Amino acid sequence: MPFSAYLESKREDCKELVAELSKSFRYVSVLGSEVHNTVFRVDRRSSTVTDGRGECGFVVKMQNSGAVYEYSLDDISGDKAAIAKKIIDSIEVEPELRERMISGAEITDEPLKQDFVRESDFDSYSEEYLLSFCKELKDKLLAADEKVVNATVSLMPYTTDKLFVTKNRELTQHYGWCNASMMVFYSDGKMARARDGENSHLIADIIKTLPTLTDSLVDKARHLAKAKPIEPGVYDVITDSSITGLIAHEAFGHGVEMDQFVKDRALAKYYVGKYVASPITNMRDGAAATLSAASYFFDDDGVIAHDTQIIKDGILVAGLSDLVSATELGTEPTGNGRRDNYRRKAYSRMTNTFFEPGKDKLEDMIASVKHGYMIFETSNGMEDPKNWQIQCIAQYGIEIVDGKLTENYVTPVVMSGSVPDLLKSISMVSDCAKVIGSGSCGKGYKEWVRVADGGPNLKVRVKLG
Amino acid sequence: MIDVINILKSTEGVDDYRVTSTKRESYELFFVHEKLETVRSTDTISTDVTVYIKHDGKVGDSSFSVYQSMDEAEVEKKVRSAAARAKLVSNESYELPEGGVFSGEIESNFKDYSMPVLAEKISDAVFAADTLGHGSLNATEVFIYKDTVSVKNSRGVDKTQVKYHAMVETIPTWTENGESVELYENYTFTEYDPEVITAEIAGKLREVRDRQVAVKPETPMSVNVLIGPKEILRLLGSITRDISYANVYSHSNLHKVGDSIQSGDGDGITITLKGAMKGSTKSEAFDEDGVSLTEKVVVRGGVIESLHGDSRYAQYLGETPTGNLRCTQMEPGTLTKSEIMAAPYVECISMSGLQVDMYNDYIGGEIRLAYYYDGEKTVPVTAVSMSGKLSSVLSSLRLTEETVAVDGYTGPKNVMLKGMQIL
Structure with missing residues (x-):
């Protein structure tokens, strides 16, 4: 295209x-x-194809x-x-x-x-086909168990075109991305919701992957219907890629947005060159750091996309800047100037933010936990760049006893505490990593932009409530 | 400007249509500390069109946006494309709201000022609060908006409302002995009153002063927790969202009319949803379908009294549409200051966001600043989180007799959640 x-x-x-x-x-x-954004969405009793x-x-x-x-x-x-x-x-x-x-x-x-230009395959599929694909998946989810009372399936392909012009600069870009999600409402004494999804620049990837997730989604819903609240306490915790990404995003992503440096709002400003995390911790951000939802070629200030190392071997090495912040700080802009839309201001914003993989095997990490939890799937989170507090909400957790995952699900799981304590508690990092490109991020409580985050499994010691 | 409605009328096969349009004019100031860094202005129009097609006893609909850049041929193409998409969609039949012409303005004194003058006056009122020695206001952003919103449909609805509002975002900061702490303030309003603005911001500066000396209390503990209007709105929003016509229709609801959401001896909750509330940025004369908004009691004495929601889903359930009601009123309770102080309690001042999960019977969240009364003295506390079982909390909660009005809410100043776990 x-x-x-x-x-x-x-x-x-x-x-x-x-x-x-x-x-x-x-x-x-x-x-x-x-x-341009198209929404295909079906549930038990209705459907839509709309902009x-x-x-x-x-x-x-x-x-x-x-x-x-x-x-x-x-x-x-x-x-x-x-x-x-x-x-x-x-x-x-x-x-x-x-x-x-x-x-x-x-x-x-x-x-x-x-x-x-980054090509996508959106024009290869008719709207009729994509709506039918959603309906078939919805029917499959509803038929999987009589306790599934509702199921939603959605596909949201979007394309972005930008033209940037100054006296000396002329840039154009075109790219696309597609998010897909499924949600099951399961009634078994209590109502539970379970979700899963896939995202890619190619709809072909989604059509291949999404149908393979339906059985595990319904099984997850069955477990969540029996999930109990967690006993508040401090635990050894293994994170999935989604929660790892949420930690990266909330703990240090927001904390190194350099418009906050200009305003003296980020404690991180005073920690560049110092240890802020366990020495086995490495973290990056950048529209050019990986291919995901926030992978563009130039930012909304006309600055070419970067791949920025934020934490190297536990030491904070760099922040993320928009053009104006970098100009005021006398640094090179990092291609992180982003707007909610053309009606809104550009700020320093994250793009694809993730921890890099380590050397540990996930099974060894789980085996190392006497009593704790493995926690899954981002619900939401909140930053506090000045005071380095953090709140991350996971959709659910599975209890680990004597080094083994049990059938005991807990939900919801609120992880909170001090950012340095959390990052310095990282004791194991798995050798596999995934970046998940279906998120959106606000600055404070507004200015929403699409972001991706993720990384490997982490073993941390943290407060859950 | 292209005559979108004429194109819709002349396109074969379009049974019904709805056109909503918002013209937004804004003036915005962005400060670093008290220095002005950025000045912005916007003048944009967003127009959204929904096309409805009746087929096989069903109704299909599809929407698209009309941009200023489009020519007539492009809009015609979008209408035909939307009609084709709508034929793919087979939803239960319903009709658009009929008739009704309205043109009005939501009450505000903003129209008495030009936007740059009003922005300067609001900025002055904000910074006038900065009188405490070690306190300061940082990253202040002032937004002035004028929105002209219209809805027209093929059944004769033709309504327009003009709405003004302002938003101030600022970071109250306290720096003392080489240490600096901050809180987040987002203040929205529709009336310019410098004394009210200054008092609001000054209150936040006093709170951040207290955060600077706040300590982490001995935990874990089980204690009564007082939450304020922002958190109360989150709690009530979870209850009212559950009983929308759309949720009930799709079988995603937990409660139905007649269900009790409180079983204990706490104060019974009575919630009224309203279309408008004086001074609220959420006030509207009509919703996106053009349905005129009034008010509806949805919960009375802790029992679900009625559902609420838009025209389409109301028809599906054979109910009367209330429209999308965005303001919330809760009846006050009986809790007095002396009753509050009869036992230790934590009063939440700033949370990163109250989490209410009705599906999992959970309420909780991270507390960034609270006051802890231990039965003798009150101290500011921080770095704690709270959690509780939502059903137990609802059954035993108490509502203050003292009331407050903030943006989109009138009701008890505080709600007491009994026996919350603090960690």
Whole structure:
């Protein structure tokens, strides 16, 4: 699938608007964004094929020195002088506030012209086929056990096209990703929900994998219907890849977003070059670090994607920055400037964040636990970059007794505590790792972007409640 | 602007349609400490179209967005594509809401100011709270929004509402003796009153001062816990989501009308869902289908009294649509300050998020700041988490007689959860 014909048709408009606004500003960029998302969803009694959350519009960034201005609009066709005047009028600042604007740092505009495409196979499948695929899986789940009272199956392929233009820079990119999920509602005395899913840039991968997960999904639901609450306490814990990713994301991903360094909000700013985790811990982030949901070619500031090592052998080595934060800190931007959509501001954000695999075998890790839990599947989490507290919610856990997994399921599982205590307690790291690309992440409680996270199994000692 | 409705009317096979449109104008300020780092403005329109096709005794629907960039031919193509998608969908038959013309504005004094002037005034009111020696406000973001929302459908609905609101996000910070702590504040409102804004932020600065000296208490312990409006809304939201028409229709609900969700001797919960509440950013005159919003008692005295929800699922269940009601009122209880202080308790001030899991009978979460009263004195505490059995907590909970009104909620200032485990 080629780059968006619509954005391509606006390339000259972008260049003309940059030229017009450059009469008033030293740095001007225009980001054009077009995202299309289709949702196929079925449950016991209804179905839908519809457009999901997409976008099509432009955001203009301007700077002389110091403070930055942005303006979001739907279309940039027409008289550029008139559009430029409207933009300048709209970002007018009251005189008293003007005196309180930051000064100094200037964004640089390094020359680069490049076009990027990552092919997907979305056009190879008709909508009728994909809806039928969902319906068949739903019917299979409902038929698996009479106690399955509802089942949902969804497929959500989306494509992203972006055009970035400054005086010296012209970049385009096109890529796609697809998330698929299944959920079972199981009634056996109490109601339980179990979910599973798959994601890929190829629908073919999903069509191959998803049907193989139905039996284990229903079996999981059976166990969860009998799950009990966990006895709060401090335990030896083995994480699955999803929970490992959640730890990476909440414990240190948010903590090294460098716009927080600018604001003196991240304790990590003072720990660069120091031990922050067990020496067997290595962690990375980057749109170019792996192929997953947050794998783009350039960020929303027009910075080429990076593969950033955050923790090396337990030592914090680098953070993640957007263009403005890097400019203010005097560092190289790392390609982590991301927007919720073209209507929103760019911040330093995570992309694909994960711990690297180690040398231990998962079976040895489980065998090493006298009494503890293996915990599975991210529900949600919350960061606290200043005070290094963490909360991670797992969907469920399985009790480990004398080095063996039991049939005792517990749910939900809330893991909380201090980030350094958690990371320094990592005592084993498995030799296999998986990055899961179905997540979304907010900054505080807003500014949602698609992210991936994951890694190997970790053995940690942590508080569960 | 393309005449989308004319295209829908002239496309063969389209039985019904709904067009919703939101024009959003915004002005936004982003501060680092008290220095202004970024100024943003937006002027965008989002238009969503749903096409309905009746076939084989069923109804299919499909939606798409119309972008400003599209020409007439592209919109025509999208309508035809949506009609084809809708034919793949076979849902139980239902009708769109009929008739009703409305044009109005949700009450706000924001219209008395230009956006840049209002943003400056709100910023001044926020920073006026910064009067405590070691306290500061960081990463402050001020958003001013004007939304013009309209819904039109093929059955004569033609409604428009104008809504203003502001959001202030700020990080109250306390730095003393080389140590720094912070809390998170997200404050939304629809009326500009500088004294109210300053008082809200000043309260958060006092709280972060207390976090700086907060200690981890002796744990584990079993104690009564007081939660405030944000956490109360999460708890009530879990209950009311369960009894939506859509959940009941899909067999995903836990409770039905007549079920008791409380079996003990606690205060009985009475919940009313409302379309609008003075000063609330959640207030709406009509929902996304154009259904006019009023109010509905859904839980009375701890017993499910009625379901609620949108037009389609109401029809499936043979009920009256309430529309999507986003404001929540709870009747106050009888709990007094002296009763609260009759036994040790923990009053949650800041949580990373209360977790309520009705399926697994769980309530809990991480506490970032709380006040612990041990029967004699009150001390700020941190670095603890709480958990409890939801059904037990609901059956024994107590509601304060003192009430409070925050964005989207009026009701008891605190709910007491008895016998929570603190770790």
